[in-house]
Amino acid sequence: MRVQRLHIVLYLLLAAVCISAQDLKELQAQQKKYAEELENTGKMISQTKQNEKATENKLNLIGQDIRTRKKLINSINQELVALDKEQNRLQNEQSRLEAELDSLKRDYANLVQLTHYADMQQSPLLFLLSAKDFNQLFRRIRYMREFAAYRQEQVERIENIKADIQIQSNLIQDNRKEKDNALKTQQRERDQLARNERKQKAMLQDLKKKEKELTAKQKQQQKKIDELNKQIEKAIAKQVDRKQQLTKEQELIAGGFAANKGRLPWPVEKGFISGHYGKHQHPVYENVTINNKGVYIQTTAGSNARVVYEGEVTTCMVMGSTYAIIVQHGNYRTVYTGIQTPAVKPGDKVKAKQNIGKIASNPDDDNKTELQFQVWEDRTLLNPELWLAQ
Numbered sequence: 001m002r003v004q005r006l007h008i009v010l011y012l013l014l015a016a017v018c019i020s021a022q023d024l025k026e027l028q029a030q031q032k033k034y035a036e037e038l039e040n041t042g043k044m045i046s047q048t049k050q051n052e053k054a055t056e057n058k059l060n061l062i063g064q065d066i067r068t069r070k071k072l073i074n075s076i077n078q079e080l081v082a083l084d085k086e087q088n089r090l091q092n093e094q095s096r097l098e099a100e101l102d103s104l105k106r107d108y109a110n111l112v113q114l115t116h117y118a119d120m121q122q123s124p125l126l127f128l129l130s131a132k133d134f135n136q137l138f139r140r141i142r143y144m145r146e147f148a149a150y151r152q153e154q155v156e157r158i159e160n161i162k163a164d165i166q167i168q169s170n171l172i173q174d175n176r177k178e179k180d181n182a183l184k185t186q187q188r189e190r191d192q193l194a195r196n197e198r199k200q201k202a203m204l205q206d207l208k209k210k211e212k213e214l215t216a217k218q219k220q221q222q223k224k225i226d227e228l229n230k231q232i233e234k235a236i237a238k239q240v241d242r243k244q245q246l247t248k249e250q251e252l253i254a255g256g257f258a259a260n261k262g263r264l265p266w267p268v269e270k271g272f273i274s275g276h277y278g279k280h281q282h283p284v285y286e287n288v289t290i291n292n293k294g295v296y297i298q299t300t301a302g303s304n305a306r307v308v309y310e311g312e313v314t315t316c317m318v319m320g321s322t323y324a325i326i327v328q329h330g331n332y333r334t335v336y337t338g339i340q341t342p343a344v345k346p347g348d349k350v351k352a353k354q355n356i357g358k359i360a361s362n363p364d365d366d367n368k369t370e371l372q373f374q375v376w377e378d379r380t381l382l383n384p385e386l387w388l389a390q
Contacts (some may be wrong), residue, residue, distance in 0.1 A: 024086070024178075027079045034072040040270045043066045043300045044383045048366045054206035056214070056284065057366035060298070062200045063283070064272050069193045076186045083179045090193065094168040095201055127228045149382060207284050213284045222290065229293045230321045233381075235315050235326060239333075240378050246330055254330020257309050264308040264387050265302065265353055267336055267373045271299035274370060277383045294374035295384040301369045304343070305336045308373075308388070313348045313356070322360045335374035344351065 020380070045061050207214060246254065257264075275296030282288035307327050315326035323339040327350060340360035344350060361369040375382040 007345075022081050024079060027075055027082065031072060031075050031079070034068055034075065036067045036270075037272065038065060038072070040075075040300060041068065041272065044298065044369070047301045047361075047369070050102060053365045054100055054203040055369045056101060056207065056305050059200065059207065059284065060274055060324065062196055062203065064274070064298075065195060066196050069189055069196065073186060073189050073193065076189070077181055079182050080179065080186070083182065085170065087175050088181070090168055090172045094165060094172065097161055097168060099167045101104055101158065101165065104158050105357050107154065160237075168352060204223075204284065212310055215288055218282065218285065221318065222288075224320070225293075226291070228324070228337065230236065231317070231319060232293075232324055232326070232337070236333055236335075236376055237379055239314060239326075239328070250328075250330040253309075253311060254332055257311075257329040257332045260309065261387050263389050265306070266297065266304050266364045266388055267308055267334075268297050268299045268303055269306070269361070270303070271297045273385070274298035275372075277385055292372075293381060294334065294337075294372045295388075296332050296370055296372050298370045299359060301361045301367060303359050305357050305371050306353045306357050307336075307350045308352065308354070310349075310351050313344045313350060316342050316344065316346055318323055325356055331378050333376040335376070337372040337374075338370055 041064050041125060042048055045058070045065070048055070048058055048061070195227050273295055275290065277292050277293050277295050280290045282290055282293070305325070309329050311327045311329040311334075313325060314328045315324070317324055319337060322337065323342050324335060324337040325339055325344065327334050327336075336356060338360055339357035342357040344354075344356045350356065357372050359369050361367050373384050375384045
């Protein structure tokens with residue numbers, strides 16, 4: 001019964017270690033993801049025009065860096081809390097093992113003293129020969145074997161607990177090293193965050209000085225975007241109005257597309273949302289409202305757009321100096337605008353994550369490389385952010 005209880009206790013301790021280790025592993029994986037995002041944003045910043053001139057693009061990139069860095073610092077804070085809890089648990093477990101070891105040593109010392117006293121009274125051979133009959137002799141032989149086995153078991157338990165204490169001691173040392181590394185990373189990220197926030201504030205002040213000029217420019221850009229979006233809307237309406245019966249294959253594709261809402265891959269390999277769907281006040285200019293018909297995703301120069309789900313390319317049309325590509329997924333359609341060089345043509349069947357064209361970099365907008373992504377169900381425009389994996 002005692003052995004069974006010991007097994008239960010060991011199982012619970014192992015389970016606690018696994019749970020804590022899993023939490024730390026998830027936090028560290030999260031931090032790795034944020035570090036990769038910061039590296040990608042850093043590449044975008046390096047691809048802007050290398051001068052001290054404040055631009056909306058630079059401001060947007062620094063803002064993204066700040067948001068991601070805050071997430072990273074928050075994750076490190078959570079890791080530090082988890083490491084503190086783990087340190088306390090490890091130290092408590094070491095204290096428990098040391099107390100158990102002391103108890104076993106005392107029991108074993110008493111056992112040795114008792115057997116030594118018995119050995120002095122009579123030898124094991126005399127103990128056996130003094131048996132009254134064969135049954136008593138058999139019982140004495142069995143008793144001596146069990147007693148010797150119990151004594152050996154106590155020795156093994158003491159050695160095992162000593163080994164467990166050493167393991168706990170090593171884990172505590174590893175935990176301290178992890179915590180020291182996390183604290184150093186936390187301080188480094190806080191310092192960088194403070195520098196970026198100062199830079200962001202200075203850029204914002206510079207842009208505010210040119211508010212009238214830049215507001216007019218922003219309104220002109222919004223007008224061009226609205227015209228381009230009208231062309232997309234007309235192209236989709238024309239396709240839907242044909243009212244062609246969906247094939248069984250298209251129905252299956254539409255069903256799969258709908259079932260993957262919130263899990264679709266991003267239309268770029270790496271990037272961040274630089275413009276959210278819907279109406280928003282401009283982040284710099286109070287009198288400017290942005291109305292995004294899709295989601296804008298900024299990425300590094302030279303990146304490709306990729307289709308988010310299998311389907312068929314229905315449209316590849318010129319829009320200003322770039323292209324817009326429309327892909328049909330049954331009664332759903334996805335739109336990719338800002339393509340410099342298309343890699344597909346109308347009628348092509350495409351698979352999820354397939355490259356459909358290189359995204360253009362705008363030299364007139366600080367070399368910004370940005371893709372607009374839209375999702376439509378028949379003639380209804382949907383919020384793309386609800387469809388992409390988070």
